[in-house]
Amino acid sequence: MNAIETQTFCSVYGPVKSWRFGRSLGIDPIGLVSTCSFNCVYCQLGEIEEKTCERRVFVSTQQIEQDLEPFVPWDVDRITLSGSGEPTLALNLGDILTMLKTVTGKPSGVLTNGSLITDPTVRSELTIADLVAVKVDAVEADRLKRIDRPIVNIELPDFWSALQQFRQIYSGKLAIQTMILSPWSDREQAIYIELMHGLLPDEIQLNTPTRPKPLSHEIDARGNYTPDALPYAARSLKPVSIEVLKTFADRIQKIAGIPVYYPDLLHQGQQPSKQPGF
Ligand code: SF4
Numbered sequence: 001m002n003a004i005e006t007q008t009f010c011s012v013y014g015p016v017k018s019w020r021f022g023r024s025l026g027i028d029p030i031g032l033v034s035t036c037s038f039n040c041v042y043c044q045l046g047e048i049e050e051k052t053c054e055r056r057v058f059v060s061t062q063q064i065e066q067d068l069e070p071f072v073p074w075d076v077d078r079i080t081l082s083g084s085g086e087p088t089l090a091l092n093l094g095d096i097l098t099m100l101k102t103v104t105g106k107p108s109g110v111l112t113n114g115s116l117i118t119d120p121t122v123r124s125e126l127t128i129a130d131l132v133a134v135k136v137d138a139v140e141a142d143r144l145k146r147i148d149r150p151i152v153n154i155e156l157p158d159f160w161s162a163l164q165q166f167r168q169i170y171s172g173k174l175a176i177q178t179m180i181l182s183p184w185s186d187r188e189q190a191i192y193i194e195l196m197h198g199l200l201p202d203e204i205q206l207n208t209p210t211r212p213k214p215l216s217h218e219i220d221a222r223g224n225y226t227p228d229a230l231p232y233a234a235r236s237l238k239p240v241s242i243e244v245l246k247t248f249a250d251r252i253q254k255i256a257g258i259p260v261y262y263p264d265l266l267h268q269g270q271q272p273s274k275q276p277g278f
Pocket of ligand 1: 036037038039040042043044045048084085086113148
């Protein structure tokens with residue numbers, strides 16, 4: 001019997017405290033094997049075990065509904081789909097979001113890398129969520145390949161066009177999450193700001209790695225641990241300084257007029273730099 005077969009899996013975990021999303025119950029529609037269309041160098045799941053762009057049902061909606069029962073009355077700010085990989089790979093994404101709304105009555109959120117947003121069905125399913133946070137770690141192919149390491153080529157113009165289409169049909173809150181591992185060039189910042197000005201998300205979150213990356217996949221990495229008390233082996237990543245985040249944030253806010261948030265690095269990323277807007 002291998003290590004995976006001896007682990008038990010619960011598709012609901014938390015509550016997880018996030019510097020930006022408050023207290024959230026996590027839903028993992030992926031399962032014990034980390035599965036993603038990206039293999040980000042900073043991923044808190046460790047090296048992704050199954051790299052795929054194929055959608056399929058990993059965890060049944062019925063199992064998630066059963067796993068929710070011990071958490072009644074769901075005393076959280078929202079219920080968030082994230083977990084052990086890319087949630088839009090779950091073919092039952094729309095079913096899960098509808099069930100969450102019916103069963104819990106809580107606002108729902110999806111954290112996605114956006115790689116499947118060119119699929120109209122995925123865009124349609126995402127509209128059921130109250131909050132969608134899309135990862136945008138690069139505006140040039142070279143940085144995207146180095147940081148996110150997508151398993152297939154991502155055509156950035158197609159991605160931007162699909163994101164714009166999603167923006168037009170989506171009435172919930174759209175957040176853009178951008179991980180900064182090294183300062184961006186002036187040109188990259190200008191392209192990003194122009195794109196954001198056109199997209200007009202409800203907010204932008206600039207992040208930098210504040211949690212070490214596990215050396216291998218750890219199901220516990222879905223939850224809350226302070227960086228110096230992790231129950232698994234991990235490698236630290238060097239964050240950029242708060243000045244780098246602040247300078248970029250100020251430039252975005254000044255030109256595009258979009259609220260920008262970044263973690264308070266002096267407090268281990270647990271404090272928002274501004275009060276949450278939603
Ligand atoms: S997209 Fe998310 S789950 Fe996938 S590798 Fe990147 S950080 Fe990990």
